[in-house]
Structures are given as C-alpha cells and as structure tokens.
Amino acid sequence: MKKPNMKNARLRGKEEVSYVNYDKQFDKFGKNKHYYVRTYGCQMNEHDSEKICGMLQSVGYTPCDDVNNADIVILNTCAIRENAHDKVFGFLGVLKHIKDTTNPNLLVGICGCMAQEEVVVDEILKKYKYVDFVCGTHNLDNLLSIIKSKIETNNMQVEVLSVEGDIVENIPVIRESKYSAWVDIIYGCDKFCTYCIVPYTRGSQRSRKKEDIINEVKVLKDTGYKEVTLLGQNVNAYGKDLYDDYNLANLLSDVSDTGIDRIRFVTSHPWDFTEEMVDIIASRDNIMPYIHLPLQSGSNRILKLMNRRYTKEEYLKLYNSIRTKVKDSSITTDIIVGFPGETEEDFNETLDLVNKCKFDGAFTFAFSPRENTPAALMKETVSEEVKMDRLHRLNEVVNKYSNNNNSKMNGKVVKCLVTSLSDKDKTKVCGYTENMKLVNIKGSKDLIGKIVDVKITDTKSFSMDGEYCK
Ligand code: 5AD
Numbered sequence: 178m179k180k181p182n183m184k185n186a187r188l189r190g191k192e193e194v195s196y197v198n199y200d201k202q203f204d205k206f207g208k209n210k211h212y213y214v215r216t217y218g219c220q221m222n223e224h225d226s227e228k229i230c231g232m233l234q235s236v237g238y239t240p241c242d243d244v245n246n247a248d249i250v251i252l253n254t255c256a257i258r259e260n261a262h263d264k265v266f267g268f269l270g271v272l273k274h275i276k277d278t279t280n281p282n283l284l285v286g287i288c289g290c291m292a293q294e295e296v297v298v299d300e301i302l303k304k305y306k307y308v309d310f311v312c313g314t315h316n317l318d319n320l321l322s323i324i325k326s327k328i329e330t331n332n333m334q335v336e337v338l339s340v341e342g343d344i345v346e347n348i349p350v351i352r353e354s355k356y357s358a359w360v361d362i363i364y365g366c367d368k369f370c371t372y373c374i375v376p377y378t379r380g381s382q383r384s385r386k387k388e389d390i391i392n393e394v395k396v397l398k399d400t401g402y403k404e405v406t407l408l409g410q411n412v413n414a415y416g417k418d419l420y421d422d423y424n425l426a427n428l429l430s431d432v433s434d435t436g437i438d439r440i441r442f443v444t445s446h447p448w449d450f451t452e453e454m455v456d457i458i459a460s461r462d463n464i465m466p467y468i469h470l471p472l473q474s475g476s477n478r479i480l481k482l483m484n485r486r487y488t489k490e491e492y493l494k495l496y497n498s499i500r501t502k503v504k505d506s507s508i509t510t511d512i513i514v515g516f517p518g519e520t521e522e523d524f525n526e527t528l529d530l531v532n533k534c535k536f537d538g539a540f541t542f543a544f545s546p547r548e549n550t551p552a553a554l555m556k557e558t559v560s561e562e563v564k565m566d567r568l569h570r571l572n573e574v575v576n577k578y579s580n581n582n583n584s585k586m587n588g589k590v591v592k593c594l595v596t597s598l599s600d601k602d603k604t605k606v607c608g609y610t611e612n613m614k615l616v617n618i619k620g621s622k623d624l625i626g627k628i629v630d631v632k633i634t635d636t637k638s639f640s641m642d643g644e645y646c647k
C-alpha cells in the first residue's frame with residue numbers, strides 16, 4: 178500500500194522529470210466485461226478520464242452508460258471544494274448498495290485529486306472498505322496493474338505517490354469528441370495560491386516536451402480534428418521548468434503553424450501572461466480569441482492573502498491589453514467570495530472590478546477551506562449566510578454583463594464548430610463560436626464536425642440561438 182502524504186507533497190524539490198513511453202502489456206483481462214467512468218471537476222480530469230477509458234479498452238473492457246450493468250466503476254474525482262467531495266461520497270453510497278444487492282463482484286475504484294488527499298484515503302480505509310482500489314494522479318499510468326492486483330489478490334489496492342512521478346507519453350486514449358481534442362501541455366502547479374489544493378494533488382509544474390505536443394497536434398489534425406485545447410493548471414508557465422528560451426508564446430506559434438483550424442488553451446494565470454503571448458494570440462487566425470483569466474478577488478488586500486502575486490491594477494492592465502489587441506475577444510473569469518478576512522468593502526472592490534471588466538462570464542465560488550492549505554488555517558470571518566448573499570449579488574452583476582455582451586452578437590454572422598446535436602432540442606445542432614459562445618443552431622446533423630457560418634438570431638446569458646447560413 179502506498180498512501181499519500183501531504184507533508185511530503187509540500188517538501189518537493191526540483192527533481193529531474195523523466196519522460197517515458199507507455200509500453201505496458203497485459204492479457205485481455207477485461208474481455209466480456211463492462212466499465213463505467215464518472216468524472217468530476219476540471220478539463221484535466223476530463224482528459225485523464227479519456228486515458229482511463231483508453232487503458233480499460235486496451236484490455237478488452239467495453240463502456241456502458243448504466244452503473245447497474247458495469248463490472249468496474251471508476252470515479253475520477255475532484256478535490257477543489259467540499260461539495261466535490263460530497264458528490265463522490267454520495268455516489269459511493271449508491272455503489273455500495275449495488276454491491277450489497279445485485280452485483281457483489283462489482284469493482285469500485287477511485288482516481289483523481291481526492292485520491293491524493295491523505296484525509297480522504299484514511300477515511301476510505303476506515304469507513305469505505307468496499308472500495309477496491311485507489312490510484313493517485315501521479316501514477317495513473319499504473320491503473321491496469323492496480324486493477325489486476327486487486328482481481329488476483331482480492332485485497333484493497335492503494336497506490337498513491339506523494340511526489341510526482343514521470344511524464345508518461347502515449348498512454349492509450351479514447352477521446353470523447355471526434356472534432357475537438359484536449360492536449361496536455363503542462364502538469365501540476367507551483368503557484369501555491371493559499372486557498373488551493375491543486376499544487377498538492379497535482380504536484381509541481383512539469384512541462385511536456387514541445388516536440389511531443391506538436392506531434393500530437395499534427396496527428397490529431399491528420400485524423401480530422403478541427404480543434405485542440407491546450408491544457409494545464411497554469412498554461413502560461415509552460416516551458417519554465419524545461420527550457421531557457423521557449424515559452425507559451427513560442428508553443429502557440431508552433432502549434433498555430435501546424436495549420437489546425439482552432440487552438441484554445443486553459444487555464445491562464447495573470448502573473449505569467451506576457452505581452453508577447455497577447456501579441457501572438459492577436460496575430461494568428463487559428464488561435465481563438467477566448468481567454469479564461471481568473472481574477473479571484475478585486476481587493477488588493479485579499480489578493481495578497483490569496484498569494485495571487487498581482488494587484489487589481491496589474492490585472493486590469495493585462496485585461497485591457499487583451500481586449501484592445503485581440504479582436505472580438507471574449508474573456509471569462511473565476512471569482513471566490515468569502516475568503517477569510519473579506520470585508521464588505523473588499524467585496525465591493527470585487528464588484529467594482531467586475532463592473533470595469535464586463536466579463537463575458539464568470540465561475541463564482543464561495544470559499545471552501547481545503548485541509549492542509551494555508552487558507553484553511555486562517556480564521557474564517559465570513560458566515561455561510563453572508564457568503565451566499567455575496568455570491569448572489571455577484572452573480573446578478575456577472576449575468577448582466579454576460580447578457581449584454583452576448584446581445585451585441587445578435588444579428589451577426591459568425592463561425593461555429595458544430596460539435597453535436599443540441600441538448601435542449603434534438604432537431605437542432607450545437608456548436609461554439611470562435612470566442613467560445615454556445616450556439617443552438619437550426620440546421621441538419623450533417624453539419625456536425627464542420628466549421629460553418631451561423632447567423633445569430635437570439636441571445637441569452639449562457640447561450641444563443643442561430644441559423645445555418647448556406
Ligand atoms: N474555495 C473556493 N473556490 C476555490 N477555487 C479553488 N480553490 C477554492 C477553494 N478552496 C476556485 C478558484 C479556481 C477555480 C478552479 O476554483 O476560483 O480558479
């Protein structure tokens with residue numbers, strides 16, 4: 178058993194990262210069996226789940242949509258806020274019921290960020306003994322060995338490394354979409370924002386080699402993909418740990434040169450976002466004019482307590498530069514309310530910044546203390562009631578600007594990558610504009626997978642309607 182240790186996770190040094198190739202061979206031990214994977218949290222997890230599916234299918238497992246028909250269920254978990262934990266523990270209850278009643282042989286496994294938390298693993302060992310295996314984020318490539326050991330020994334398997342392992346290339350992957358693909362560029366995070374658990378659960382910043390990324394994009398383009406989204410907790414730090422003179426601006430430029438139709442990237446950190454990067458985004462037609470730029474707070478005092486490393490003035494300068502240079506850009510953000518010590522005045526400064534920036538959208542969160550992060554040791558000063566009230570007031574302002582910005586697109590003809598049938602109305606299709614607005618489109622399903630002109634006919638806060646222009 179290898180359990181996580183948060184102290185060791187913090188004590189990490191600047192170890193050399195090894196780049197290795199996935200070349201594990203197994204017999205088809207999943208033949209005639211079904212798997213079900215449930216994903217919580219961010220896009221990194223979405224992409225890790227594509228690798229989990231890839232590995233499972235490589236040994237013969239086939240997917241199913243109903244847990245009741247599954248032989249193995251894997252929860253790819255998120256640790257960012259307490260409600261993410263609650264959802265996972267809630268679903269574990271459902272799985273226990275299935276094991277107790279209809280399928281005692283069901284295998285249940287936990288991967289992802291919760292697996293990296295010492296408290297969670299201790300709780301699983303004590304209270305959730307029916308969990309069959311736990312596999313951490315740093316050794317996901319070892320998943321099949323862990324499952325095989327469970328099957329062969331019938332003992333609970335826990336394998337979680339406290340310090341990151343190698344960067345493993347070519348893990349089998351089954352992608353969700355045939356048109357739009359996630360591409361990892363940097364793992365982990367070294368920013369240590371005081372509220373955030375990610376530097377502990379995802380380890381230190383490690384960049385993939387530029388050749389591996391560019392080759393992956395070329396292969397995706399050759400197999401018909403129209404869009405790639407470059408992924409990392411802080412993509413703007415790309416290359417810092419690996420190269421002296423190659424950064425995200427250089428990578429964007431090289432990925433752009435592959436000629437793939439659309440390039441996106443998430444998530445950005447204002448501290449590492451240089452003017453050189455803004456300029457390359459502005460100058461290339463296939464780099465999409467959409468930037469997710471977390472603000473977190475509009476109060477310099479709170480930003481400092483959060484260890485965000487920028488002031489609201491610096492944020493605004495970068496923000497305005499992007500808005501000025503990148504044509505028709507849209508910018509979204511993340512904001513936390515109720516951080517320890519946040520006063521009404523601090524909160525009003527956040528509202529003030531939202532009024533200045535007029536974001537296209539914002540993900541807003543109530544502060545949730547995460548065990549072992551510095552902010553969890555700060556005295557909480559904002560009651561749940563006040564947090565909810567601030568969240569509500571913030572959302573009203575945020576929605577007003579989403580609405581206003583979207584309504585400016587009414588009547589325009591814009592390019593959309595059509596990705597699927599519309600969730601709301603199966604007679605329509607849906608897709609995303611270059612600046613990442615979701616459009617429900619009147620048009621046939623033959624449009625799926627194509628980039629087409631769409632006339633916007635109506636707009637709301639979170640989506641718009643449009644018609645295919647022939
Ligand atoms: N409490 C509330 N929100 C958080 N986030 C990260 N950690 C916490 C926390 N402890 C939010 C941040 C981040 C987004 C992914 O989640 O806004 O940008």
Ligand code: SF4
Nearest residue numbers: 366368369370373375
């Ligand atoms: Fe967490 Fe801050 Fe790193 Fe983002 S930049 S993952 S908020 S520590």
